[in-house]
Amino acid sequence: MIKIGDINDLNTYNGSMNGELxxxxxxxxxxDGYVLxxxxxxxxxxxxxxxxxxxxxxxxWTD
Incomplete structure (x- = not known):
């Protein structure tokens, strides 16, 4: 299962990443996008x- 969290404003994003940008x-x-x-x-x-x-x-992943 993939969970997506959008970043609304890259200039003010303040947080940690538990995944891929x-x-x-x-x-x-x-x-269909790219992993940065x-x-x-x-x-x-x-x-x-x-x-x-x-x-x-x-x-x-879930069992």
Missing amino acids: IIYEKDGNPD LGWDEVGMFDSEFENPVYGIAECG
Whole structure:
């Protein structure tokens, strides 16, 4: 199960990440987006999307 938490404003985001930083299309499937390897990649892939959204994907498994 993947839980997605959107980051509404990257400039004011204050928190920890328990998962992967991702970019994907607004109202799209996060699985079609990219996992970013660090905050330095923010903005690098914006041109790949019409309406880019950043979020944190937290993966968990249940038995």
